[in-house]
Amino acid sequence: MSMREAIVAALLVVFAGVEARAEGPGLGRAASASEISLFDISVGPDGAGLPPGAGSARQGRLVYEARCIGCHGEQGEGKPNDxxxxxxxxxxGERPAVKTIGSYWPYATTVFDYVRRAMPFDAPKSLTNDEVxxxxAYLLHLNGIIGEDERVDARSxxxxxxxxxxxxxxxVAGR
Known part of the structure; x- marks a missing residue:
């Protein structure tokens, strides 16, 4: 075999391997629309993506006491967690920042989005929309942002x- 033939043979082997890799390893399958919908639950600051449902701080206190108090304390003081x-x-200023829902988060919809997808820690996505x-509402009430009987929903x-x-x-793009 000449040097030229050896180089051509080597290139054919290399390119054949690239073609095989382009197809992928053949593992898994494409996710179905219903499977994707379980994870496509983002909520924007403007409320886009909020589901139907509603709840008040008074109702939320019961959910908090049952599902949140063990990690976040009786009044959200963060013992043992955030x-x-x-x-x-x-x-x-000079002192350390205390970043809480009331002091730091810019949108109330972010609270809903985070609780819905990540809480409670031991059972994420287990709360109903009304419970979320x-x-x-209860967390906003604890921070003095809304009243105890004020109901929140996708519009409010x-x-x-x-x-x-x-x-x-x-x-700002380009800044």
Missing amino acids: RLVGGFGTLK FAVT LPKIEMPNRSGFTPY
Whole structure:
């Protein structure tokens, strides 16, 4: 075999391997639309993606006591896990910032989105939409943002003005 033939043979082997890899390893299958819908649950700041349902802080207290209190404490003080309440006025200045729902989060819809997809820690996505709305209302109430009997739903939640709404620099493409 000449040098030229050896090079051509080697290139054929290399390119044949590339072609085989382009097809993938042949593992798994494409996800179905119903499977994708279980994970396609994002909620935007404007409320896009919020499901039907509603709840009040009074109702949310019951959900919180049953599902959240063990990690976040009786009043959201964060024992043993993250603090959910307080921290107002700590984001600027020398002292350490206390980033809570009330002091840091810019949109109430983010509370709903996070609770819905990640809480409770031991059983994420196990709460009903009404329970998530209710516990969201309760957390907003604990932070002094809404009243105890105020109901939140897909129409009212995006309208709630969070204390740190203007505390972030908006993203501008090309900046």
